[in-house]
Amino acid sequence: MVKITVNGREHALDLDPETPLLWVIREHIGLTGTKYGCGIAQCGACTVFLNGAAVRACSTPLSAAAGGSILTIEGLESAQGRAIQAAWAELDVVQCGFCQSGQIMSATALLTQNPSPTDADIDAAMSGNICRCATYARIRSAIKQAAAALA
Amino acid sequence: MRNRIENLSRRVFLKQGLAVGAGLTLGIHLGAVPRRLDAAPGATALPEELAPNAFVRIGTDDSVTVIVKHLEMGQGTYTGLPTLVAEELDARWDQVRVEGAPADAERYNNLFWGPAQGTGGSTSMANSWEQMRKAGAVARQLLVEAAAKRWKVDPQEIQVRDGQLSHASGQLASFGELAEAAAELPVPEDVFLKDPEAFRLIGDAALRRKDTADKIDGSARYTQDVALPGLLTAVVAHPPRFGARLKSLDAEAALAIEGVEKVVQIPSGVAVLAGDFWTAKRGRDRLTIAWDESDALRLGSDEILEQYKALAEGPGAVATAEGDAETALGSAAKVIAADFAVPFLAHASMEPLNCVILPEEDGVRVINGEQSQTRTQAGVAEVLGLEPGQVSIEMLYAGSSFGRRGNPRADFTSEAAEIFKAAGGKTPIKLQWTREDDTRAGWYRPLFFHRVRAGLDAEGKPVAWHQRIVGQSIAADAGMEARMVVDGVDRLSVEGAANLAYAVPNLYVDLHSPKLPVPVQWWRSVGHTHTAFAVECVIDELAEAAGRDPVDFRMELLEGHPRHQGVLRLAAEKAGWGEPLPDGKARGAAVHASFNSYVAQVAEVSVRGKAFSVDRVVIAVDCGIAVNPDVIKAQMEGGMGYGLAAALVSSLTLKDGRVEQSNFHDYQVLRMDKMPEVEVHILPSAEAPTGVGEPATPVIAPAVANALAAATGQRLRTLPLELA
Numbered sequence: 001m002v003k004i005t006v007n008g009r010e011h012a013l014d015l016d017p018e019t020p021l022l023w024v025i026r027e028h029i030g031l032t033g034t035k036y037g038c039g040i041a042q043c044g045a046c047t048v049f050l051n052g053a054a055v056r057a058c059s060t061p062l063s064a065a066a067g068g069s070i071l072t073i074e075g076l077e078s079a080q081g082r083a084i085q086a087a088w089a090e091l092d093v094v095q096c097g098f099c100q101s102g103q104i105m106s107a108t109a110l111l112t113q114n115p116s117p118t119d120a121d122i123d124a125a126m127s128g129n130i131c132r133c134a135t136y137a138r139i140r141s142a143i144k145q146a147a148a149a150l151a
Numbered sequence: 152m153r154n155r156i157e158n159l160s161r162r163v164f165l166k167q168g169l170a171v172g173a174g175l176t177l178g179i180h181l182g183a184v185p186r187r188l189d190a191a192p193g194a195t196a197l198p199e200e201l202a203p204n205a206f207v208r209i210g211t212d213d214s215v216t217v218i219v220k221h222l223e224m225g226q227g228t229y230t231g232l233p234t235l236v237a238e239e240l241d242a243r244w245d246q247v248r249v250e251g252a253p254a255d256a257e258r259y260n261n262l263f264w265g266p267a268q269g270t271g272g273s274t275s276m277a278n279s280w281e282q283m284r285k286a287g288a289v290a291r292q293l294l295v296e297a298a299a300k301r302w303k304v305d306p307q308e309i310q311v312r313d314g315q316l317s318h319a320s321g322q323l324a325s326f327g328e329l330a331e332a333a334a335e336l337p338v339p340e341d342v343f344l345k346d347p348e349a350f351r352l353i354g355d356a357a358l359r360r361k362d363t364a365d366k367i368d369g370s371a372r373y374t375q376d377v378a379l380p381g382l383l384t385a386v387v388a389h390p391p392r393f394g395a396r397l398k399s400l401d402a403e404a405a406l407a408i409e410g411v412e413k414v415v416q417i418p419s420g421v422a423v424l425a426g427d428f429w430t431a432k433r434g435r436d437r438l439t440i441a442w443d444e445s446d447a448l449r450l451g452s453d454e455i456l457e458q459y460k461a462l463a464e465g466p467g468a469v470a471t472a473e474g475d476a477e478t479a480l481g482s483a484a485k486v487i488a489a490d491f492a493v494p495f496l497a498h499a500s501m502e503p504l505n506c507v508i509l510p511e512e513d514g515v516r517v518i519n520g521e522q523s524q525t526r527t528q529a530g531v532a533e534v535l536g537l538e539p540g541q542v543s544i545e546m547l548y549a550g551s552s553f554g555r556r557g558n559p560r561a562d563f564t565s566e567a568a569e570i571f572k573a574a575g576g577k578t579p580i581k582l583q584w585t586r587e588d589d590t591r592a593g594w595y596r597p598l599f600f601h602r603v604r605a606g607l608d609a610e611g612k613p614v615a616w617h618q619r620i621v622g623q624s625i626a627a628d629a630g631m632e633a634r635m636v637v638d639g640v641d642r643l644s645v646e647g648a649a650n651l652a653y654a655v656p657n658l659y660v661d662l663h664s665p666k667l668p669v670p671v672q673w674w675r676s677v678g679h680t681h682t683a684f685a686v687e688c689v690i691d692e693l694a695e696a697a698g699r700d701p702v703d704f705r706m707e708l709l710e711g712h713p714r715h716q717g718v719l720r721l722a723a724e725k726a727g728w729g730e731p732l733p734d735g736k737a738r739g740a741a742v743h744a745s746f747n748s749y750v751a752q753v754a755e756v757s758v759r760g761k762a763f764s765v766d767r768v769v770i771a772v773d774c775g776i777a778v779n780p781d782v783i784k785a786q787m788e789g790g791m792g793y794g795l796a797a798a799l800v801s802s803l804t805l806k807d808g809r810v811e812q813s814n815f816h817d818y819q820v821l822r823m824d825k826m827p828e829v830e831v832h833i834l835p836s837a838e839a840p841t842g843v844g845e846p847a848t849p850v851i852a853p854a855v856a857n858a859l860a861a862a863t864g865q866r867l868r869t870l871p872l873e874l875a
Contacts, residue, residue, distance in 0.1 A: 016429075019429050020429065023428055023429040026376075026428075027378075027427045027429075028427070030378065032369070032375070032376035033368070033369015035373075035375065035501075035502070036375060036503070037501050037502070037503070037586065038814050039585060039586055040586075040814055040815075040816065042814060042815035042816050043586075043815050045501060073369035074368070074369045074370075076368075085367045085368065088367045089359070089363050089364065089367060092359055092360045092363055092781060092782075092785065093367075094225075094360065094363050094366040094367065095227075095785060095789055096223075096224050096500075096501060096502075096549065096550050096552075097225070097362065097365070097366030097367075097371050098373060098500075098501040098502045098551060099501045100367060104367060122823065123823055123824040124824075126823040127822045128822075129823070130815060130822060131501070132499060132500060132501050132551050132793065133501075133551055133789045133792075134788065134789040134790075134791070134792020134793055134796075134821055134826065135788070135789060136792065136821075136822075136823045136826035137788050137826055137828070137829050138785070138788070139823070140823070140826075
């Protein structure tokens, strides 16, 4: 039995401890906002927070999250997260939307650590998140807009 | 046809001197909505709702539900088509809800495709332009008549604005208050459409997307997210080479895994089913399979390219022959000879392919981000021995597609049906491909080779253009030769080249369509992905050989093509074409028409040794009336970005018949750090709307190649671009 807390709720899971956190969250806890895109930490669609740090859930085994606190897109409530979502809405960043939960989690992590990121900071923090619709220009603008709103 | 109606509208407007806001009376043939409780979502209406046709329902709660027949895969259909309805209805944007249409080729067919329902070819807005406006206008007219009856006034005196009807007497009513009464009235035979000058929502850049809210909080539903009681997830082992078949299977180790429910053989491989993805995938990875590869392809991309070059030595099927290109080349003052090669490309949509099928009382239900309803109905029905009408489809969002989900053979939806059948036909199943499956299972943008010779006369004017194209036929793999192959020429292989817009008196384009067991398919902008690259690079080389500015040279040769000229002029102007740049920086231009739209791009690059970056791209587009300017901008940004991936990093290669790449670590795509600053300008237009999903994609590779040539003198003719 492995215990984890997801978005403030505790779950006790009787699963193979090697099961990636992504599938635990999606299929055993039922929160599907976190997406499977590659399974090898290359696309960032599965980005969640584990104990406050952004991780790729597809490559994080359940065992590594044992006793930990996880935050997914569904539980995003921080000031930074809200500002990011508001900027995403104002600029209509999304197209197909499939990668956007991961983009928003990564962008929130960035603003939480660095309230006024430069273009280079944004490149460094966001280049692990692929968007095949190439909404990158709007993501960049929305991060700056959210940073300005929080300043 | 569409343009004629616009013109007629203007004539009626002038002749009758109608007030702004009036328009043309049109006969309407919009499918009715059956009040059937067992029908799929989108097809039913409650008795008290106003549902005058298959596209709009107005509820007593004042909601306006627009049923969208086209897949939302990011391109904006769930915003664009409702805009058309809301415009003619004079609805408030915030009262408009969106619902995906069920599968029904009679009511929800793509009007450009005859009796087939599907999304593609950048046709969603163009084919719906009149249909959806009529749908809104009908509903509006019924509401007006209901109000006129209730208030005992002349319908002509009633105003409709922002979801409210009013009369000078002080009477007011919302849509919801009138819905039930309006539903009692006979549906009108004809309606007025607004004159474009009266548009309030069409053309409003501030209008926001309808799908944003769901897509920023994780609640948007994709096929990957479907959960149902008893649902089994299937992960498939596909053959390692194209053309290989299953020889023997040992599933013992897979079945020994706790939670693996079934292992089934299907024509495309072996499927492992479990209650969850991870267990099914572990099972799939434990299968021991021997493949019969006696008929399998063993070639590599390099050998294929060599074969194509050899084919290019001889004549192909003639796509265009104007004048006598060969003779004109013989007497030309200067001749440019250039070979171009582009690799296979995977679509690499963010959501790996998937499909859910479950039993229904009288057939099955498919749940899917479905791009090609009619083909999937036929494919699934064939596998299961049903009639296509017994296959219902519930439409979800698709995590992009770029063409892949509209597979011409319904490959993955039929595969889901095979698994459903092999698993007994009673259990709901979800087929979920891994990223590796998605990369390796084929249906690629085909590898293409172009050999071009073009000649200038002594005054620097082009006198001849000879282009030989070699590559697999998409129409052949699609089984669409009858419709798309004319005199041996697949028009999808030559589009963008055979119809060269530049004035060249002697034009010859021919085509070889070699066959390979690598399945190929339309990939965002299809043939234009390679023809625009070859054509726009050659025209740039001709300009250089003629000692001319490449934009001026194009403008002159595009005489008689005002829409090409319009976008090129605008992009050049906004990009500061001709203004000096620091050392190591240069600009390149390209212009191309596809899907009845016109796009020009100016790319600005920086070169440092063999490394380079694309710093800025200025795009101008003419896509007719800009229904949703911000969605159009997004499609230009994203379409360019998708093409930029192919220009800079993406390449799928075969070696000994195996695909060498498997996932995003080796099949490279565009990431944030390579996305240039991008600026989009839309040309004002009174023409009917045309495509925006694809036309920006093919223009960027030649724009960048031309910029690199300007910076370094190197003419790069192979994608992805690499400086020597």
